[in-house]
Amino acid sequence: MPASEARRIGLALHDFPAGGTERIAIRLANAWAGAGRIVTIYCGSALGPARAELAQGIAIVAADPPIPRGALSRLRLGRWLRGRLATDPPDVLVVPGNFHLPVIMAAGRLPCPVAAKLSNPLLRADHRFDKRIAGIGRRIATHRIDRLIAMSPALAAEAEALLGRACVPLAEPILSADPRTPVRPDGPPLVLCAGRMVAQKRFSLALRAFAALEDASARLVMLGDGPERAALEGEATALGIAERVEFIGHVPDITPWLARAHAFLLTSRYEGYPAVLVEAIAAGVPVVTTPCSVALPGIVAEPACGRIADEDPAALAAALSGILADGAVDEPARLALLARHEAGAAAAAWLAMLDNLVAERAV
Secondary structure, eight states, rough: TTHHHHHHHHESOOOOOOHHHHHHHHHHHHEEEEEEEOEEEEOOOOOOOOGGGGGOOOOEEEEEOOOOSTTTHHHHHHHHHHHHHHOOOOOOOEESSSGHHHHHHHHOOOOOOOEOOOOSSOTTTTOOOOOHHHHHHHHHHTTTOOOEEEEEEHHHHHHHHHSSSSSHHHOOOBOOOOOOOOOOOSOOEEEEEEEOOOOGGOOOHHHHHHHTOOOOEEEEEEEEEOOHHHHHHHHHHHHTOGGGGGEOOOSOHHHHTTTTOOOOEEOOOSSSSSSHHHHHHHHOOOOOOOOOTTTTHHHSTTTTTTEESSSSSSHHHHHHHHHHOOOOHHHHHHHHHHHHHHHHHHHHHHHHHHHHHHHHHHH
């Protein structure tokens, strides 16, 4: 393979949690390895549930001793990465999201080009920073990055306005080539939530919205785990809905649950590109979401796909009632999402971008 292509691809990960950013990164790595590229993951720790999703043949180079997550762990990981790549760098290094940007800042100038995905908005709606000051900080955080990637044109435009530099929009590899044919389930309404039980996801709001639903036969299933789970279980009891709410914990695949769901509810404070909404709509499940991302109009493209509702329980409950009454997802919009986010096509687009970046560096 010519040296101007990304024959050896490195991926920087702190570890292998069950988060969406890491799972998308692993999905890309698996596809690149399947295309014949040599993929190596450089990590602070090789532990975590997402490691089980990694394809055979992908090498893992972990810090020794391990670097567990902590207050300064990303800075330590960056210094380790700089030393590790000094003598044997890949052709290109991929950074999977905002959480890992401090790793690259700490690593300094690396002997290979770096491509980084912006997995969350650079300026969050729940932060009250002056945009000029925030822009300076974000430019410092990304100045070692050779290519910035956003998950939609809207997110790319937002990043370009803040950073004053180009950002490439690339679709996320969210869907399989042959997703199930949607069949609307029978029985009482089942509302589904999924994600890590942390402050960002604001599952307390989901519980209060569900409690405000008039249909007392409805059930709520919450997939995921995290530090807020015990408090959320207590809140469900306090709201008088504990018998209709089921906490499942972490699941490796939400597809079987989407097959049973009548609606999907997302109550996040902020998101980059909420892939779980794409998965839900592709499975024929309409969604209700808070206005947590500028990318939402490109996902919830038609009213029959779902609703973007205000951030209060009554508004979310009303939106849930509406989509439960409406029924099926808009089929043309569903098919458009399938075409845009099919994993093979998305991974190939990423690979073309990486090849282009390596070729530019070789000139």
